Amino acid sequence: MTESTSRFHAHSTTASVAAELATSAGTVHLAGLSGGAPACFLARLLSPARPLLLITASADEARRQYDELCFFAPASGQIHLFPAWEIAPYDPLQPHGEIEAVRLATLRAIQLGQAQAVVTTAAALLQRLIPQAVLAELALSLSCGADYGRELLQQRFLALGYRNVPLVEDRGTFCFRGDLLDVFAPGQSQPLRMEFFGDRLERIRPFDAASQRSVDCDLTAVELVPAREMVLQGELLEGFCQRLKQRCDDLGLPRSCREAVILEAREGLLAPGRAFLLPLNYDRLETLFDYLPQARGVCFDPPAIEQAIDSQAQAIRSGAERAAASGEPFVEPHQLYLAPPEIEQRLQQCRRIDLGGLQLLDDQHYSHRFQMICRGNGAFLQVPTAQRITLLVDQLQQWQRERWRVLLVCHQPGALERLRDLLQHRDMVLSCRAGLPQDSGLYGCLGSVRGFVLPDERLALVSEEEIFGPRARRNSRREARAKAVLSSLARLQEGDAVVHVDHGIGIYRGLQHLVSGAVEGDFLLLEYAGGDRLYVPTERIEKVQKYSGAEGAAVRLDKMGGNAWEKTCQRARAAVEEMARELLTLYARRQMHRAQPFSPPDDDFRAFEAAFPYEETPDQLAAINDVLADMQSEVPMDRLICGDVGFGKTEVAIRAAFKAALDGRQVAVVVPTTVLARQHFTTFSERLRDYPLRVEMVSRFRTPAQIRQVLTDLVAGQVDIVIGTHRLLQRDVRFKDLGLVVIDEEQRFGVSHKERLKKLRAQVAMLTLSATPIPRTLNMGLLGMRDLSLIDTPPVDRLAVRTYVTRFDEDLIREAILRELQRGGQVYFVHNRVQSIAAMERLLRSLVPEARIAVGHGQMAEKELEQVLLDFIEGRSQVLLCSTIIENGLDIPRANTILINRADCFGLAQLYQLRGRVGRGKERGYAYLLIPGEASLTREARARLQVLQELTELGAGFRVASYDLELRGAGDLLGARQAGQMAAIGFEMYTELLEETIAELKGAEHQGRIDPEIRLGLRAFLPENYVADPNQRLVFYKRLAAAEDEQGLYDLVDELQDRYGALPPAAEILLEMMKLRVDLKRLRIELAEYDGRALVFGFHASTPVAPDNLLRLLQEDPRRYSLSPDYRLRVVTERLGDGELLAEARKQLQAFCGAC
Structure with a gap:
């Protein structure tokens, strides 16, 4: 190619290059652009008629280019990402549902002409895809005004890979409730709620997954794509089974192997790794080039892409060899993947633009070469x-x-x-x-x-x-949802322990629907010691709470009619009062002391804030503002920050320390272990490295001479921030001007150290950090005695941890460890059986001899374990084989892969906390839940593990798990004795006792709660065919019973109608009864009863109803009104229907309160 045909353009502008490319037919090279400039340039080339296919070497680069092109594109909704499966070829893993959802939504957008640009990776480009004709046929279009058979719709959703769930919160799920259908489809930013009238679809609107409330934004039509790339339904299922049989015969596999896979397919629960049988699902597969025949290819850094293609091709060959040796069915690589020469040939056909790389003057591959002048900042x-x-x-x-x-x-x-x-x-x-x-x-x-x-x-x-400075990359799919405040009854299952306020601890045996004469309703059935049974009407559900006591402790049931429960409550009340008095005394002493306030934040402080490499969560910002406000007060700060590891407590402490140091005051950071001291020292030093502040550490990792020098410099005021263990609390440690003490995990210090800290509290500003979250209800209970800030929202910038459930597979374990080590990371391998951990160490060393492996567990000597953990923190070991000790406190940004052996033996809360150890830095985390072969698991266990794999977003599963963690944190915060009382009576009842005791000690008027008993013989309940899920019914019963006013009830009715449709008659009667209940609680009336001839009201001694008003009623109409000695008022009425009876009861209450 001559210079005349291969033109070279120097000092070009984005506009001039875009204009030139519009007429260019050959391959073009563009050099010089950096940062976000390529996206700025490519935005000029966007056209509906000729989409762009942007190819990168890695998933991270693809996400970055996608984000940047969306920023510059006039129609960002026409820019789509097409990721690879993110699992190695032929690995026994299931592609994550969220990734398959994005891929399918992108393919469908291409088919509909709604993609001006598709950003993908070399690995994704190699893989063959679901045929276009099949995807178009499977796409389900729903329009308002059209008729759809409900049973057929449900079967269609199941066939398309959607899961039928009680509550729709995650993509790929649906739920029918009466005339409503909720569905969360791939490609949708929010789930959708559809209202039917018979078979006719009347209305479609989005709803919020967290609150379950619909958004006022109606849609006329919607299209839903499959939830999975393998669709096993009808002819497709039969074709899969036929092709699988033929393939197994070709491989010489036994019939039992084939039948096992066919059974999985028919049940819709394919084992991990079956996704690589995709070619058996369809007659033929297509490629991304087939979907985009008119696209112009754009290659970012062609040499890197070529290397990535070669690397993936090698991984495909290796994976196929492993699959061939596994004894399981598999397909040949050419059936599922393109070969590298095919990729090169297809790219040459699509008028390629190469971005980046060297601009060689004699390069003859390009028809045009452009050189841009561009620089970074x-x-x-x-x-x-x-x-x-x-x-x-x-x-x-x-x-x-x-x-x-x-x-x-x-x-x-x-x-x-x-x-x-x-x-x-x-x-x-x-x-x-x-x-x-x-x-x-x-x-x-x-x-x-x-x-x-x-x-x-x-x-x-x-x-x-x-x-x-660098920021951690945001998870742009969906903001992490703050945990909803849910009733503990949302988690109640049959067989769980519950607390009845009057009768003590029993077992919940289910929600029973009973009919007795004219009375019909739902009742909670509780079983007590000796087999005694108690039926609790749902309007009195406030008396029942889920029992949440000591973790792992056996529950001792109470006996109905005995006095043991009353004595238990008395002991708990005495312990609570003792703790409350101590807290109030300390609080009063601190209020009397005056200290020099710190100055308000200035520009230096704001610049320091801005350098934080993450986006603060709302909780974290609130905690920071609380701390800064406390520091500017004359009353010495004593604030507790609670939240899980990695939720941002340390940054709160760093900002407080920086503020104190800016004001010339010294800061001491006290931690319980040398490992935590080293972690904090590293974090503080890194964060403060650009400022003339001296950070030092005092711990066993320092020599005696070094410690002596630090202590000398502390007295001289030459050390700004010192971090150390309880050594800092000894008498020989003195400061020139100590202004702030930060305490991490105070509950892990000994008694003498706590006494020393208690004396410090009244003198200097104190900031305490706790890594165990606590419930918000406990925070409210302690309000006004202990200043608490809760950080219970996970960081929004953190990428979701990819979770895979898989068989224990030695090849997979080696691959997972090596992949993490190759990206410079570290690995946790959790094996929670200490007696066999040595054998597991030998296995890992044989599987990954090139890795530096360390072993740590709770039965090791303290100093030995500390050294193991320190070696891992500082990178001297790469793989930590350990028990569940990593649950508590370790925060290692480089550790981004965790393998959990026998994951089926762990509880949901424990798995969440273990999985939370990875993915804390800027890299994505990976969690492998290793289980025995599927044959040893029940179908229910397989389904549960599949659900667990989907829970990367912090949805309902996280809220359930976090509840258990919070209760553990409450016990840590309040101390052993209080934790014992909490275990005895249950957490919710303990919290109520705490609120009552604090109010009484403060001299506030505190009236006991009134829980009215309503015996009117009504048909008042939420029918099962209206709210089908029993747990959801329990939640609504609890919320209705807890409503404080009519507006709260109307809000609940709006939510019920929004989520479940119009109220049936029994639910309308229930609402009217709850309005009556609100009035009864306000007037402190304990009983409302109807005996067929008269209404009877029983008044509490503290009722605000004026006796003179009742006396007037008795005098004016003595034949109708009569008062018994036990203060019960009888009102004679005609025989009334349900609605009339409720109206009459409320009318009488209005008459009673004429003088209130």
């Missing part, structure tokens, strides 16, 4: 954080003088506002806008894009990473 990161704002301002002023378009991009509104304030203090105005500006000026906007400078276009884009 790396200079800002070359100077310390404190100087970056000054450097940024200087550069911005220069750009403004030269009339550039300048755009500053932040991830979150808070970060943009912070940057705006910093610039405003330097007399610079930042105008907020969306997208790329057309006119010169200084602008700010939200987005995820790397910065760049295009001098020829006078365009500069600066990202917050270039100002404040």
Whole structure:
């Protein structure tokens, strides 16, 4: 190719290159663009007629290019991501449902002409796909006004891979309830609620998965795609079985092997690894090139893509060899994957654009070669954080003088506002806008894009990473949901222990529907010691709570009619009062002491805040603001921060320490173990490295001479922040000006150390951190005595941990460990049987001889275990084979893969906490739940593990698991004696006792709770055919009974109608009865009864109803009104129907309260 045909263009602009490419027919090379500039350029090429196929070498690069192209694209909804399965070829793993959902939604968008650009990886490009004709046929279109058979719809959803669940919260699930259908489909940002009238679809609207309330935004039609790429229904299922039989015969596999897979397919529960049998599901497979025949290919860094293709091809060959030796059915590589030469040939056919790489003058492969002048903003990161704002301002002023378009991009509104304030203090105005500006000026906007400078276009884009340092990448699919405050009854299962306020601990035996004469309703059946049974009407459900006591302890049932329960409650009340008095005394002493307040945050502090590499969660921001407000008060701060490891407590402490150090005060950080001391020392030092602050550590990892020098420098005021174990609490440790003490995990210190801390509390600002979360109800109970901040929202930037359930497979274990080590990470291998851990160590060393393996468990000597953990923290070992000791406190950002052996033996809460050890840094975490062969698991166990695999988003499963963790945290916070009382009476009742005791000790008027008994002979209940799930019925009964006013009841009715449709007659009567109940509680009336001739009301001694008013009624109509000696008022009435009876009862209450 001559220079005349291979034209070279230097100093090109994005506009000129885009115009040239519109007429170019050959392969083009474009060099010089960096940061987000390629996306800025490609946005000019977007066209519905000719989509772009963007190819990257890695999943991380694909996500980055996708985010950046969405930022610049005029129609970001037309940009789609097409990820690979993220599991190695032929691994016995199941592709994650969320990934398959994204892939299928993208393929369908291509078919519908709704994709102007598709961003994919080399690995995804190699894999063959579901045929276009099949996908189009399977797509389910639903339109308002059309008729659909409900039974047929349900069968269709099941066939398309959707799971039928009681509550729709995760993609790929659906639920029919009466005339309502809830479904969460791939490609939808929110689940959908559909209302039917008979078989006719009347209405479609989105709803919020967390609150379950619908959004006021009606849709006229919707299209749903399959939840999985393998669709086993009808002819497709029969074709799969036929092809599987033929393949097994070709491989010479026994009939039992074939029959096992066919049984899985017919039950819709394929074992992990069966996804690689995709070619057996369809007559033929297609490729992404077939879906996008008119696309223009764009290759980011072609040499890296070529290397990634070769690497994946090698992985395919290796996987096929392992599969062939496994004795399981498998398909040949060419049936499932393209070969590298085929990829190269297809790319040559689609007018390729190569981005990046070297621009060689004699390169003859390209018809056009363009050289752009582009640079990054790396200079800002070359100077310390404190100087970056000054450097940024200087550069911005220069750009403004030269009339550039300048755009500053932040991830979150808070970060943009912070940057705006910093610039405003330097007399610079930042105008907020969306997208790329057309006119010169200084602008700010939200987005995820790397910065760049295009001098020829006078365009500069600066990202917050270039100002404040790298940020952890956000999980942009869905914001993590804060945990809903759910009744404990939402988790109640038959056989669980419950507490009845009057009768004590019993066993819940289910929700029973009883009919007795004219009375019909739902009752909770409780069983007590000796087989005694108690039927609790649902309107009195407030008396029942799920029992949550000591973890793992056997539950001792009470006997109805005995006095043991009353004595238990008395002991608990005495213990609670003792603790409350101690807390109140300490609180009063602290209120009397006066200290020098810290100064308000300044620009240096705001710049330090902005350098935090994560987005703060709302809980975390609230905790930081609480701490800063406390520090500016004259009353010494004593605040407790509670939250799980990795939720951001340490950053709260760092900001408090930085604020104190800025004011010239010293900070002591006290931790219970040397391992935690080292972790905090590393974190604080890293975070403060750009500031002239000296951070030191005092622990066993320092020599005596080093410790003596640190202590000397502390007295001289030459150390700003010192981190150490209880050594810092000894008498020889003195400070020049101690302003703040941070205590981590105070409950793990001994009695003498706690006494020393107690004396410090009244003198200096104290900030205590607890890694065990506590329930919000306990926080409310302690309100006004202990300043608490709860961080119970996980970081929104954290990528979801990919979770795989798989058989114990030695090849897979080796591959999983090596993959993590190859990306520079570390691995946890959890084996919770200490007696066989040595044998597991020998196996791992034989499987991965190149890895540095350490062993740690709770039966080791303390110092030996500390050294093992420290070696792992500092990277001297790569694989930690351990028991569940890693549940507590370890926070190692490099450890991003965890393998949990015999995961079927762990509880859900424990699995969540173990899985939470990985994925804490900027890399995605991977969790492998290793189980025995499927043959040893029941169908229910397999289904449960499949559900667990799907729970990467923090949905309902997390809330259930976190509840158990919170109860454990409550016991840690309150101490052993209080934890014992909590175990004796249950957590919810303990919390109520605590609130009552604190109110009484503070002198506040506290009236006991009234739980009215209503015996009116009504048909008042939520029918099973209206709210089918018994747990959901229990939750609504509890919420109805707990309503404080009519507005609360109306809100609940709105929710019921929204979620389940119009109220049936029995539910309407229930609502009216609950309105009566609200009035009875307000007037403190304990009984409302109807005997067929008269209404009877029983008044509590503290009723606000004036006796004179009742006396007036008795005098005015003595034949109708009569009062018994036990203060019961009888009102004669005619025989009334249900609705009339309730109306009459409420009318009488209005008459009673005329003088209230």
